[in-house]
Amino acid sequence: MASMPTVTDVALAAGVSRQTVSNVMNSPGIVRADTRERVQAAIAQLGYRPHASARRLRTRRSSTIGIRLDPMIDGISGSVLDRFLHALTEQADKQGLRVLLFTATSPEDEITQLQRLNDGADVDGFVLTSTFAGDPRTKWLIENGISFVTFGRPWGTNDMNDPQHLWVDVDGWAGLHEATRAAQDGGARRIGYIGWPSPSGTGEDRRRGWRDAMLERGDVTEDDLALLEVVCEDGVAQGTAAMQELRRTAGTLDAVLCASDSLALGAMIANPERVPVTGYDNTPVAAAIGLSSVDQSVDEVAAGVLELLTGEFSGHVQGAPESDEPRHRMVKPRLVVREFAAIPMDVPGRATA
Amino acid sequence: MASMPTVTDVALAAGVSRQTVSNVMNSPGIVRADTRERVQAAIAQLGYRPHASARRLRTRRSSTIGIRLDPMIDGISGSVLDRFLHALTEQADKQGLRVLLFTATSPEDEITQLQRLNDGADVDGFVLTSTFAGDPRTKWLIENGISFVTFGRPWGTNDMNDPQHLWVDVDGWAGLHEATRAAQDGGARRIGYIGWPSPSGTGEDRRRGWRDAMLERGDVTEDDLALLEVVCEDGVAQGTAAMQELRRTAGTLDAVLCASDSLALGAMIANPERVPVTGYDNTPVAAAIGLSSVDQSVDEVAAGVLELLTGEFSGHVQGAPESDEPRHRMVKPRLVVREFAAIPMDVPGRATA
DNA sequence: AAAAAACATTTGATCGATCAAATAAAATCA
DNA sequence: TGATTTTATTTGATCGATCAAATGTTTTTT
Numbered sequence: 001m002a003s004m005p006t007v008t009d010v011a012l013a014a015g016v017s018r019q020t021v022s023n024v025m026n027s028p029g030i031v032r033a034d035t036r037e038r039v040q041a042a043i044a045q046l047g048y049r050p051h052a053s054a055r056r057l058r059t060r061r062s063s064t065i066g067i068r069l070d071p072m073i074d075g076i077s078g079s080v081l082d083r084f085l086h087a088l089t090e091q092a093d094k095q096g097l098r099v100l101l102f103t104a105t106s107p108e109d110e111i112t113q114l115q116r117l118n119d120g121a122d123v124d125g126f127v128l129t130s131t132f133a134g135d136p137r138t139k140w141l142i143e144n145g146i147s148f149v150t151f152g153r154p155w156g157t158n159d160m161n162d163p164q165h166l167w168v169d170v171d172g173w174a175g176l177h178e179a180t181r182a183a184q185d186g187g188a189r190r191i192g193y194i195g196w197p198s199p200s201g202t203g204e205d206r207r208r209g210w211r212d213a214m215l216e217r218g219d220v221t222e223d224d225l226a227l228l229e230v231v232c233e234d235g236v237a238q239g240t241a242a243m244q245e246l247r248r249t250a251g252t253l254d255a256v257l258c259a260s261d262s263l264a265l266g267a268m269i270a271n272p273e274r275v276p277v278t279g280y281d282n283t284p285v286a287a288a289i290g291l292s293s294v295d296q297s298v299d300e301v302a303a304g305v306l307e308l309l310t311g312e313f314s315g316h317v318q319g320a321p322e323s324d325e326p327r328h329r330m331v332k333p334r335l336v337v338r339e340f341a342a343i344p345m346d347v348p349g350r351a352t353a
Numbered sequence: 354m355a356s357m358p359t360v361t362d363v364a365l366a367a368g369v370s371r372q373t374v375s376n377v378m379n380s381p382g383i384v385r386a387d388t389r390e391r392v393q394a395a396i397a398q399l400g401y402r403p404h405a406s407a408r409r410l411r412t413r414r415s416s417t418i419g420i421r422l423d424p425m426i427d428g429i430s431g432s433v434l435d436r437f438l439h440a441l442t443e444q445a446d447k448q449g450l451r452v453l454l455f456t457a458t459s460p461e462d463e464i465t466q467l468q469r470l471n472d473g474a475d476v477d478g479f480v481l482t483s484t485f486a487g488d489p490r491t492k493w494l495i496e497n498g499i500s501f502v503t504f505g506r507p508w509g510t511n512d513m514n515d516p517q518h519l520w521v522d523v524d525g526w527a528g529l530h531e532a533t534r535a536a537q538d539g540g541a542r543r544i545g546y547i548g549w550p551s552p553s554g555t556g557e558d559r560r561r562g563w564r565d566a567m568l569e570r571g572d573v574t575e576d577d578l579a580l581l582e583v584v585c586e587d588g589v590a591q592g593t594a595a596m597q598e599l600r601r602t603a604g605t606l607d608a609v610l611c612a613s614d615s616l617a618l619g620a621m622i623a624n625p626e627r628v629p630v631t632g633y634d635n636t637p638v639a640a641a642i643g644l645s646s647v648d649q650s651v652d653e654v655a656a657g658v659l660e661l662l663t664g665e666f667s668g669h670v671q672g673a674p675e676s677d678e679p680r681h682r683m684v685k686p687r688l689v690v691r692e693f694a695a696i697p698m699d700v701p702g703r704a705t706a
Numbered sequence: 707a708a709a710a711a712a713c714a715t716t717t718g719a720t721c722g723a724t725c726a727a728a729t730a731a732a733a734t735c736a
Numbered sequence: 737t738g739a740t741t742t743t744a745t746t747t748g749a750t751c752g753a754t755c756a757a758a759t760g761t762t763t764t765t766t
Contacts, residue, residue, distance in 0.1 A: 006723080008722095119357055121404050716759070729747085
């Protein structure tokens with residue numbers, strides 16, 4: 001296999017100069033139409049492909065974004081990040097961007113990695129996931145003037161409309177609000193909620209979606225609402241325990257909403273009356289079991305992240321021009337309703353004869 | 354922020370030439386100890402980081418491996434590939450290799466992507482997953498002399514010991530054999546198996562592990578064995594149906610092994626007698642539910658892939674020197690035994706009072 | 707002690723592309 | 737028509753590192 005042709009080879013074949021070839025690829029507008037066609041023909045004929053590293057060396061940009069691959073802490077919910085990663089890779093590809101992975105063992109280690117990739121001109125910017133209040137990574141990136149966008153709003157100090165950095169997030173409030181409404185429209189009055197303990201920005205956001213929808217409708221009193229809510233850490237076993245408690249405290253239960261699919265799966269297990277359970281994240285498990293779930297629309301999140309990273313702010317807030325362009329994207333999740341009966345709960349009493 | 358220092362800056366600071374700095378980084382052995390230390394001190398002091406693209410342009414290698422991110426077809430089992438991806442990224446990092454992602458919509462499209470990344474000198478080689486018999490990708494890569502290793506042995510035509518390409522795989526036979534032995538050692542005699550229909554190299558491999566272990570022990574006859582086996586497509590619902598059938602045909606059942614965690618989860622649902630069920634892949638779901646499962650040791654697979662990719666064959670078989678070095682790695686999975694009782698199967702009859 | 711060999715370091719060229727500035731060609735104006 | 741602007745294309749320099757070969761040092765050999 002002969003070595004790859006270069007711009008010079010193409011230029012020679014098309015009877016033009018190197019730079020014209022370069023222009024055809026980068027600013028086709030300034031090249032006369034007939035010249036352009038001639039060059040494009042030569043490119044096609046020789047099978048020319050630009051050498052990515054050479055271009056990066058000269059332009060000082062890599063057309064690559066870095067993202068940390070999390071060590072699946074919670075395996076079930078972790079799949080949201082995987083889906084996001086897939087969507088991001090796919091859409092980045094369409095814009096000529098590449099996605100480079102890295103791993104880290106701690107936020108501090110992650111900063112070391114960020115620095116390494118940035119200094120080595122390996123990436124133009126980063127996408128941060130699983131951010132938390134007082135995250136040292138965002139602080140470091142801002143201080144060093146590096147482009148980045150987070151998947152997850154800055155919980156805590158910042159005003160949402162004047163953030164220190166660009167972000168995209170999913171509106172958990174709207175998701176739970178919609179799920180509650182859907183249950184109510186289906187005739188449910190007493191709708192329970194299994195959520196996470198404080199402090200959890202995400203958890204509180206989702207919880208309020210349920211709470212607000214319940215109070216708006218006015219089917220239950222505030223006091224009653226307290227009995228319809230159980231708080232526990234995330235996990236299947238925890239969900240089962242929470243469901244058992246809910247059935248004890250709540251009295252009648254027409255439906256149950258959960259802050260995650262893990263909890264929902266757990267709740268399902270202690271659910272002999274087949275009370276409709278709705279989860280969050282629309283993970284494969286929910287699909288397999290036939291649980292309704294709130295889907296995070298990772299495609300829209302990925303699109304938003306790329307827009308902010310390559311758009312007007314190009315990944316920065318500091319030093320960016322005055323602009324009315326919003327500095328974040330709030331993505332509305334969508335409720336996926338499933339037929340609950342999909343899971344044949346076989347029990348001793350009715351075991352196959 | 355001042356622009357990054359270059360080799361020349363370091364050379365100036367250390368009072369040596371560019372090349373010596375380069376040598377300190379790439380062949381430290383040929384630099385005298387005291388010079389080396391002086392250079393290293395300058396590197397540390399200036400915070401020098403080599404410019405990855407410049408290096409790649411000159412050396413004509415990218416220190417990057419490409420891997421396609423699959424569009425999670427089967428969400429549950431898909432997590433094995435995610436874990437593999439994580440392990441690969443982590444270990445590649447330690448060797449100074451980066452992992453670049455890409456997506457594709459079909460094997461043909463994937464070939465286009467492979468070509469693009471290879472021609473653009475973006476990657477040195479590829480890791481292929483989810484290979485199948487007659488895979489056009491392996492054919493294309495071999496024809497074009499591009500480095501690659503597959504996760505998955507070449508099912509079908511090739512002799513395992515004289516393959517056309519390098520591969521790493523997990524020994525499904527050994528996994529099921531061990532799982533069967535473990536059940537037998539626990540006193541089980543009649544051990545059922547829920548597997549996949551032919552033709553499936555992987556499925557047949559696992560099935561034989563169970564079959565061989567059963568016959569070796571001689572607790573059941575060949576005829577009996579046929580009654581202990583059910584075949585169905587992968588999926589939770591399918592697993593449930595298969596379990597119901599197994600309970601009908603098998604008579605007594607001391608344990609059930611499944612070809613996947615999806616099937617195992619399904620089997621669990623139709624399992625009022627709490628017959629021990631073992632899955633395959635050790636997915637988060639298995640962990641959450643408390644199922645025993647065969648773990649694919651993705652760390653070892655990742656290590657094997659990198660060894661083959663960077664080792665003696667450097668990702669090629671064709672044109673490689675005669676060598677006794679094995680051209681594949683067969684990784685032994687390990688059985689993860691879990692307490693079955695972890696899942697509180699609440700049923701109407703014994704619902705909380 | 708001079709010659710040869712081994713080791714250590716430096717210099718100039720190069721990888722493939724794009725930038726910035728210079729030149730050539732075409733279009734517009736006086 | 738000749739001067740001026742606009743548009744199209746080319747040339748030389750450069751990004752930051754490593755290669756190949758040359759030069760300078762030290763060690764070994766005879």
